Amino acid sequence: MWDPNRSDAQYQNPIVYADYSDPDVVRVGDDFFMTASSFNAVPALPILHSRDLVNWRIVNHAIDELPPAFDRPQHGNGVWAPSINYHNGTFYIFYGDPDRGVYMTKTDDPRGRWSDLTLVHEAEGWIDTAPFWDDDGNAYLVHAFAKSRAGINSVLHIAPMATDGTHLTGESREVFDGHDDHPTIEGPKLYERDGTYYIFAPAGGVSDGWQTVLRSDDIYGPYNDRVVLAQGNSDVNGPHQGAWVDTDSGEDWFIHFQELDPYGRIVHLQPLSWNDGWPVIGRDEDGDGTGEPVQTHEKPDVSADVLPTMVPQTSDDFDTARLGLQWQWHGNPQFGWYSLTYRPGALRLFPRSAEGAENLWSVPNLLLQKFPAPAFTATTEIQCELQEQAGHGGLLVMGEEYAYLSVRRTADGAELIQGRNTAPSDGGPDTVDERIPLQPPSTRLRATVEEGGRVQFAYATGDADFEPIGTPFQAQQGRWIGAKIGLFAVQSDESTAADGYCDFEYFQVEE
Known part of the structure; x- marks a missing residue:
């Protein structure tokens, strides 16, 4: 898989070749914790941990369930651009839902349970x-605006906030207008250094x-830019939203994302220095104060x-009582979608239909994860017991367009x-590119x-080698996200009882 480490005590970008959009990072002691946008995927608000800002693993999610409106997929809505902070012994995450408002969750232990949303x-x-x-x-709370909902953008506001983070205590005030020189300014993070x-x-x-x-001697400005x-x-387009973070040794770093089409918004690490x-x-080779992204650099x-x-998890043997942290559903999970105990060591997905769903776009019970590298293979072994023509299950690549390889009973x-x-x-x-009859009860499926x-x-x-099927498919990004890959089992007819299942023995991701 993608390795951000080099053998000469350097790292290479991206440090995470996966779609962790709008990353924010906080350091507490020797530990770094990162979160990122999750939109409509559940569980939401991933929590990643690192000791060196280069190697990251998923350790938790802060949200187990979104509001009931997310029982069905709401592509591109939901959890936008979170921020993670540590204050007086408590971790806080704030995020804006563009249709509902500003939410907060907190905890004493980022690997443990986070509070219900406020x-x-x-x-x-x-x-x-x-x-x-x-x-x-x-x-205080700093924020931007989504023009699609608020009617304005390209401005930043700051509002006074209660010290416990539960509510605002006054009006939000404009502190910067970026229309002339910084259009679509967004993703603000507010810091203080040496009184500025x-x-x-x-x-x-x-x-x-x-x-x-932007910098100012007063929190409400005026700000110079x-x-x-x-x-x-460089080859790094964007480079977009991120976080300033320091190390215990006094170094400064900046983590940000780069939008890379079907791979989504992958994560880069840049050195940060101060000048005047x-x-x-x-x-910054020409010394004009504007740097450009590095491809390689000495590690922090x-x-x-x-x-x-260490990279975010991908493969899963389904040999524990819980799904791996890499998996997310396309909507709030419901009882009866899956089991890891009917056949220990296998994931059993029960086909379910989504009322009014015309295709997989509107189906919430898609179990997916992010593309993890520029090139890879994902392999699973499936055995289905389904009603005739009533549903199908298999391996799926999902985005604005999707493609799959699935098993159906005839x-x-x-x-x-x-x-x-x-x-x-x-x-x-x-549409169907190709269909072939199957005799063996178990079949291996692969996407390269x-x-x-x-x-x-x-x-x-059986013991046969893999054979290609169908025509190649160009993966597409989704709504504000990269393409995803994973597993599904769906019922195609709402009038048919949801009998049957598909068992998946493993999900193996390799280069």
Whole structure:
């Protein structure tokens, strides 16, 4: 799999070749914790841990269930651009739901249970929310706006907030207008250094923008502005929203994402230095104060020993009582969707139908995970007991378009289907590229993803080698996310009783 470590005590970007959009990081002692946007996927708000800012593992999710509206997929809605902070012994995560308002959850242990969500402020279009506790005891919330809901964007606001983070205590005030020089400014994070307030915020758009930093002696401004990171001569477009974080040794770093089509918003790490009271991010060879992203760099100076390569989890043998942390559903999970105990060592998915669903786009019981590398293979072994023509299950690549390799029962036994849908959000029907009869009860399914996101499905029965099936499929990003890969079992006819199941022996991801 993708390895951010180099053998010469350096790292290479991206540090996480997976879709952890809008990353934010906090350090507590020698530990770094990161969270990221999760939109409609559940469990939500992933929590990742690192000791060196380079090697990361998923250790938890802060939200087990979203509001009831997310019982059905709401592509691109939900948990937008969270921020993670540590204050007086408590971890806080704030995020903006563009349709509902500002939410907060907290905990004493990021690996343990997080509190139920608190609605800090009800509003439409408040996004990219981040708290700030000042040295004088006052607390604030900085945020941006989604024009699709609020009718405005390209401005940043700050509101006074209760010190416990549960509610605002006054009106939100505009502190910066980016329309002229920093259009679509968003994703603000508010910091203080040596008595000066800094707002780190990307502008110019996700694909082609830059990092802006604002500074002022007063929290409400006026703020001066400077571009501190841009693509320059590098291959890193964007570079977009992220977090300033330091190490215990006193180094400064900046984590941000890069939008990379079907792979989503992958995570980069940049060195950060200071020059005349301004941060400079990345490599600034011409000394103009605007850095550009580095491809490789010396690793952060941390107290941890040399660590083995760690990346977010992918493969799963289904040999524990809980699903691996890499898995997310497309909507709030419901009782009866799956079992890990009917056949210990296998995942059993029970086919369910979604009322009114015309295709898989509107189905919540899709068990998916992020693309983990530029090129990889995902393999599973499946055995289905289904009613005739009533449903199917298998291996799925999901985005704005999707494709799958699935097993369906027929009057003559079973068949393998390689299908796809090029317009699922419009309600378009699936089409079948190829179908073949199956005799053995167990079949291995594989998706091979080439660099660039081209997918070829293949299958094997018994001891035979894998054979390609269907035509290649170009993976597409989803709504604000990258393509995902995973497993499914669905009932195609709402009038048919949901009998049957599909057992998956494992899910193996390899280079």
